[in-house]
Amino acid sequence: MIQVMPVILCGGSGTRLWPLSRELYPKQFLKLVSNKTLLQDTLLRLNQATENLEIKSVYKIYNPMIICNEEHRFLVAEQLREIEVTADILLEPIAKNTAPALTLAALYAKLQVKEDVILLVLPADHIIQDIKFFAQALTAALQEAVQGKLVTFGVKPTHAATGYGYIKIKNKVSQVSPVEQFIEKPSIEKAQAYIEDGHYVWNSGMFVFNCSTYLNTLRQLNIKIIEVCEQALVAGKRDNDFIRVDKMIFADCPEDSIDYAIMERASSVGQATSLVRLQAGWSDIGSWASLWKVGQQDEQGNVIKGEVLSKDTTQSFLHCEQGVLVTLGVDNLIIVRTADAVLVANKNKDQNIKALVAKVKSIQPELVNNHKKVARPWGSYECVDEAARFKVKRITVKPKAQLSLQMHYHRAEHWVVVKGTAKVTRGTEQLMLAENESTYIPIGMQHRLENPGNISLEIIEVQSGAYLGEDDIVRLEDVYGRIKSKSTDKA
Numbered sequence: 001m002i003q004v005m006p007v008i009l010c011g012g013s014g015t016r017l018w019p020l021s022r023e024l025y026p027k028q029f030l031k032l033v034s035n036k037t038l039l040q041d042t043l044l045r046l047n048q049a050t051e052n053l054e055i056k057s058v059y060k061i062y063n064p065m066i067i068c069n070e071e072h073r074f075l076v077a078e079q080l081r082e083i084e085v086t087a088d089i090l091l092e093p094i095a096k097n098t099a100p101a102l103t104l105a106a107l108y109a110k111l112q113v114k115e116d117v118i119l120l121v122l123p124a125d126h127i128i129q130d131i132k133f134f135a136q137a138l139t140a141a142l143q144e145a146v147q148g149k150l151v152t153f154g155v156k157p158t159h160a161a162t163g164y165g166y167i168k169i170k171n172k173v174s175q176v177s178p179v180e181q182f183i184e185k186p187s188i189e190k191a192q193a194y195i196e197d198g199h200y201v202w203n204s205g206m207f208v209f210n211c212s213t214y215l216n217t218l219r220q221l222n223i224k225i226i227e228v229c230e231q232a233l234v235a236g237k238r239d240n241d242f243i244r245v246d247k248m249i250f251a252d253c254p255e256d257s258i259d260y261a262i263m264e265r266a267s268s269v270g271q272a273t274s275l276v277r278l279q280a281g282w283s284d285i286g287s288w289a290s291l292w293k294v295g296q297q298d299e300q301g302n303v304i305k306g307e308v309l310s311k312d313t314t315q316s317f318l319h320c321e322q323g324v325l326v327t328l329g330v331d332n333l334i335i336v337r338t339a340d341a342v343l344v345a346n347k348n349k350d351q352n353i354k355a356l357v358a359k360v361k362s363i364q365p366e367l368v369n370n371h372k373k374v375a376r377p378w379g380s381y382e383c384v385d386e387a388a389r390f391k392v393k394r395i396t397v398k399p400k401a402q403l404s405l406q407m408h409y410h411r412a413e414h415w416v417v418v419k420g421t422a423k424v425t426r427g428t429e430q431l432m433l434a435e436n437e438s439t440y441i442p443i444g445m446q447h448r449l450e451n452p453g454n455i456s457l458e459i460i461e462v463q464s465g466a467y468l469g470e471d472d473i474v475r476l477e478d479v480y481g482r483i484k485s486k487s488t489d490k491a
Contacts, residue, residue: 002146003117006046006064007105008087009205010039010076010124011095015354015368016287019341020319024370028124029075032285033294036083039066039076039124043085045131046122052135059142062117063087065109066124067101073242074377074480088112093247099261100253103218103229104245106211111233118145119214121207127294129281137278140176141208144274150217150266151208152179153278154201160191163286163351165203165259169275172198179273182264204278207258213271214262220269222261228253239481287350288334292317306337317347339372377480378403379456391468395449397422397457402450404478411465411472413441415449420457423450446476 014027021027028039036044043064050061065088068076076089090108092101102121109117120138128134141151154167165184171177182203186194194200219226228249235246266273283294295303295317302313306320312329319325319336327335334350336343341360345353361368373382378401385392397403397420405425415424416438424431424439425448431439432452441447443465451457475483 001060002058002142003062003113003115004059004120004142005062005105005109005113005117006050006120006122007102007109008039008042008046008064008066008122008124009098009101010066010068010072011092011101012125014125015357016350017285017291018353018357018360018368019336019338019343022370023368024071025075025375026072026125027285029072029079032291033127037079038126038285040079040083040085042122042124042126043080043087044083045128045134047085048131049135049138052139054139055135055142059118062113065090065105067092067105069095070244075375077241078375078377088243089241090243091245093245093250096250096253096255098258099218099222099256100225100229100250102207102214102258103225104233106214107226107229107233108243110211116210116212118142118208118210121209123205123284125285126204126206127281127283127285128278129294131280133280134278137175137276137280138208141274141276144176144276145208145210145213148210148213148272150213150263150271150273152263152273152275153204153206154275155204155278155282157191157195157200157202160188160195161202162186162188162191164284166191166194166200167203167275168200170199175277177275177277179263179275182259201275201277203259204282205284206278207263208276217262217266217269217271221265222254222256225254225256225261288317288336288345288353289347289350292334292347315347341367377401379451381461384460386468389464389466389468391463393461393463395459395461397449397451397459399451399454399456402479403448404473404475404480404482405446405448406473406475407444407446408465408472409444409474410467411463412443413447414462414464415439415441416460416462418458418460420451420455421453422457422459423452424448425450448477 010028012026013023014021017027020030029037031037034041063086066076067090070091070093073091080087090104105119144151162185167179168181169177170180232245232250235249236244263273283290285291292303297303301315302318304318307324308318308320310327313327314331316333322339325337332347334345334347357368373380379397381393381395384394417433417435422433424433426439427445
């Protein structure tokens with residue numbers, strides 16, 4: 001049987017979906033279109049598509065490999081656990097774009113399978129609505145990859161979009177066609193001309209290729225990427241559920257996309273490329289307008305989530321996570337309210353949000369980096385109030401989870417249990433605290449918080465001291481492998 005390993009690209013920060021998407025909690029981990037996150041939907045959709053008998057009778061499908069930023073590793077692991085999916089998680093210590101990421105994937109896949117293997121590369125943040133047609137497209141792409149071709153998927157344009165790259169194909173009728181040219185995001189005039197021509201499709205960012213074909217082509221076009229990735233992988237290690245590559249070695253890897261490093265120049269070294277049409281209700285959810293298009297619109301053309309009251313409001317995306325959002329007499333707007341930010345934008349201008357977010361980051365970086373509620377492998381914390389010399393947090397610890405054994409140089413902490421039972425290490429003593437009970441952690445005292453119960457533990461933490469930054473944490477023991485002299489995150 002022919003060996004196939006799915007690879008899920010789970011990087012990126014989803015800046016154009018700010019303020020919902022943040023750098024440390026980007027769009028692929030959010031529930032934007034269903035009761036599952038985009039990553040979870042991608043994995044479940046993959047399982048459904050590969051159940052197709054035509055695929056399974058010929059191909060052996062391995063567990064997927066997920067490539068993600070090191071900062072997102074626990075988010076990925078938790079979301080896999082929630083849907084009971086097993087996958088290898090390969091960590092990128094530094095973002096280097098898709099070509100190095102897929103080179104690591106190809107090298108690792110060959111090591112694992114011990115023979116050549118076809119990679120099925122899917123971004124984690126796309127929507128594909130028709131599983132049947134998706135499976136048919138996968139079958140066609142795999143057949144092309146078996147013949148030694150580099151394969152990508154193209155989507156018939158529905159409008160003159162400037163946010164997508166385009167691919168020119170030779171045959172505008174067939175499901176499978178040779179590729180003529182890859183084109184970067186065009187002007188509105190060129191995009192309109194492409195649609196009228198009929199030989200151009202949107203670049204979906206999905207690929208299928210044999211590992212040897214990919215690596216041999218890249219070796220001719222940019223051998224340094226392969227050399228650095230090979231060294232970084234060999235010098236890396238497996239850390240619990242994660243595959244780590246050597247950060248110092250990987251830092252020397254050239255940064256490049258698979259489109260530019262491979263697909264656009266493959267013909268120059270005699271490598272054939274094919275495009276398979278994907279007519280399956282595809283969207284990359286790259287903007288608020290695209291999310292509005294795939295959302296469930298009411299009679300006024302509005303997509304509404306959360307506590308929203310609207311009157312004389314049309315063709316708008318209205319999302320409220322806290323309080324109540326009230327609109328009157330507006331049209332074609334994006335209004336998103338989170339706990340710490342509000343976005344109001346014309347729907348036709350949503351491609352400019354990325355530049356605006358850069359300005360926000362220069363003023364208040366935390367508004368771009370993370371939400372007020374911050375996810376951690378053991379649960380989450382949320383800042384409720386803060387001012388000079390004090391900070392109040394709501395901390396939630398998952399059942400059977402524990403924070404690191406730690407200490408602080410500059411702050412003391414008061415803990416009050418509001419739900420569940422807490423097991424507290426406080427210096428040399430251990431305490432069991434029930435609801436409405438409390439304890440005090442002086443500056444410099446070693447301490448740990450655990451949840452021994454079967455329900456979530458919630459506590460209110462009041463910090464006091466001269467410095468209350470999240471880097472005032474010295475971890476002494478940690479079940480999540482995060483021991484460092486200083487830390488940039490809460491326990």
